[in-house]
Amino acid sequence: MNKIIEVKDVSKSYGGVVANKDISIEVQEGGITGLIGPNGSGKTTLFNSIVGYHPIDGGSIKFQNQEISKLQVQDIARLGLLRTFQQTRIYGAMDCVQNMLISLPHRKMSLNDMFSRNTKADYEKADRLLEFVGLYEKRFLRSGSLSFGQQKLLEFAMALMNEPTVLLLDEPTAGINPTLINGLIDRLRRANTEFGITLFIIEHNMRVIMNMADKMYCLAHGELLAEGTPDEIQNDQRVIDAYLGAH
Amino acid sequence: MNKTLLYGILIAGTIIAPFILPDYRTQLATMWLMIIVALTWDMTGGQMGYNSLGNIFFYGTGMYVAAVVGISLAYNVADYTNAAGGGIYKFTDGQYFGGIFLGSIAAGLFCAACAVIIGWITFGLRGPYFAIGTLGVAIAAGELVSNWDWVGGGQGIALPVYPGDFNIGKIFFYFLFAGLGCAVFIFVKWLYSTRFGAAMNAIRDDEEKAEAMGIHTLRYKLIAWAMAAFFVGIAGAISAFQLIHFEPLETAYQTINLGIFMVVCVLLGGKGTLWGPVIGAIMFHVFKEVTWNYLLGWQWVALGALIVVTVVYFQDGVMGWLMLKRPEWFGMKVEQKTASAEAVK
């Protein structure tokens, strides 16, 4: 396994507030990497730095050995590095199938592909993935009318439709019915093993992330507090303190 | 089957209209012009969410490009536009029709190129900035061209009249506009069915999401606007020869005239729909032709009021209203489809 995302000494502050300070992490290709930390520890800021929503103050971010810290969001997305949003973003006025079809990987399209209609295979793929996340019955509903959890699943399916190399998930289980969480964990694992997508996940739910991740990082107060396997993190006194201290 | 019949009737109506309404040939041609500019405005405005107030730039530029190309087939442009020269300029039939043909193509291509260049600058702008930026481009172009003596300055350019019978000329221009209008309609109908069309809608609904999904938004926006500009440029070229004489500010870059009409047409008919711009353009044009002369100079005030009322109270237009009242006409059978899907399962 080699590292696919390499974050080195990244710092970012908003005005006087330091959100990230000299953070270095690595995401291994083909694995599931977790990022935890109390509220306000700078997790989402780090995500946004990686996918290009704001400039970083210092350090370097590499994706497949290519420096991406100066690129725009869409350029990074076109490299195959995709993210989902903490507050889901879907095209609310369209139905689920349309949402899926728009998410076809445009980066892989030639001009000819772009100006042709969606093929039968595209529809089948959309249906298959909607079934995969359990939204098949709702596929002709306006996506804006779905519940928050369902929208989240739809966004996940859209991301899969896009065939990314790496998928950054911002709190995938937040707002999802607890009874569905086990199913979601299963789907995330299958996305990793069956579709071969490297996952990098921010998660608050310790049970979820400890179950899935093979490598974890813990942030606190904008700094990297600990890293290691889930077991190591679980038993790290500093991590426990950070969480207890934050509450 | 029903649809084939509808299209058949429409095409037949288009063909016989100038013959059964001989007094209204010019108005009918102008109606097609409205349909063209409304349809092309909707490509970026309705389908992509980029509301340009400067599409009239392509109309005016198309006029000038076509005129310059048409004249230069026969004469030196600077001599021709220099009114003080007082020379008499005659065009052969070949030069005249060649001028229209080559002028239209040149106008279309030139405008498409302009759209790419201007779009490359302005498409970084979102929402109101884009609207104001494009409006600025149109106004600046009008001012600059009216100071440019090579193309006649503020006087504009006079083109040769149609060689041959006056009435045949009217029919000729009617069919040029009607043909272009049909071509635009077929083109956008096809375009909206492709993946490109879907991407345009994605940009409209949530551009940030579209970017995050790796859609090359700038490229798509440029292509869409260039296509719109291509057709508007050709429409401008035909207008130049139809009107015979045009001025930079009043005719070519008529910002508050046609430039705003096209937006009103689309809003009246329904933004982001295929038929909305067509219906809106016909409604607006008929309304305008019928009432204009009775408003005794207040027509422009009425136009302003119409814009305000449409925008504030009737923004979804006829099609939006119909969709609300008769959703089944638009295949929105959400309940049934879900039910049947569940039944299958």
Add this chain to the structure above:
Amino acid sequence: MDQVLGNIDLLFQFPVVNVKILMDGLMIGALFAVAAYGLALVWGVMNVKNLAQGDFVIAGGYVSWWLAQKGLPPLLGVPIAFIVLWGVGWVLYKLVISRVIGRDLFTSLLATFGIAIMIAQILNLIFGSDTQSIKLPYDTLYFFDGFVDVPIAKLIGVIMAATLATGVVVFMKKSRMGQAIRATAQDPRAARVMGIDTEKVYAFTFSLNSAICGAAGAIIVMVWLIQPFYGITYSIRSFVIVTAAGLGNLPGVIAAGLGIGALEQYGAHIFGIGYQQAVAVLLLLLVLLVRLAQQRRNRQVLQ
């Protein structure tokens, strides 16, 4: 082209010409800044991009001009234009603007564009399309051996503009209504929860804006020319200034206003008076481009 080069050459051969252009530009720029401040106010508080801004200015100018024709002292026209345009703004708010707040931005832009067309056309029907101005019975001061002439009327105009601007700024800082306006600008929902009648605040803000514009127009008619269709250029100038300065940045608005005024005068001098409008518009494109490049470096877009 030769003429353009000649005009540029003139600037270097006779440096006092620069002084004259700068004086003219700064004086007119002060009035641009006042109108732009009004736009920034409406933009910031109710998120309405008002394209009728310039037409309020011109309307105010005509109010003052009409009164002067009737024999009133021109300086009195400024407060009267302020009051009349306040009323116009209030009526427009109740009829139109109150219904577009909170809708998508193009709605407010297009609605105000419709209003702009209406105002311009009504002025044209009532007053005709000739350019108008008021001649004030004051002397002209001469500097630099008569190269630089400063009519006292223009100085009075600048002083009045400064007074108007100061008055508005003090009002916004000190008065209860000013505080309510600033609170609403930051968070309308929170303001409502705290018992501020945001509807009233919006109506007040929009009326205040059109009144400011009207007063600015009444000053402009004394120092420059007005014409029913000049409005759109003033709107665009206001947008240039606000875009360049950013919202809620008063020193920036003043600096940008003065800068635009000076640049326009230079443009008119170099390219000829026929290009004055074009220069104003091209400045808009230039400012948008610069802002765009800045935002791009921040991986952001201009919204």
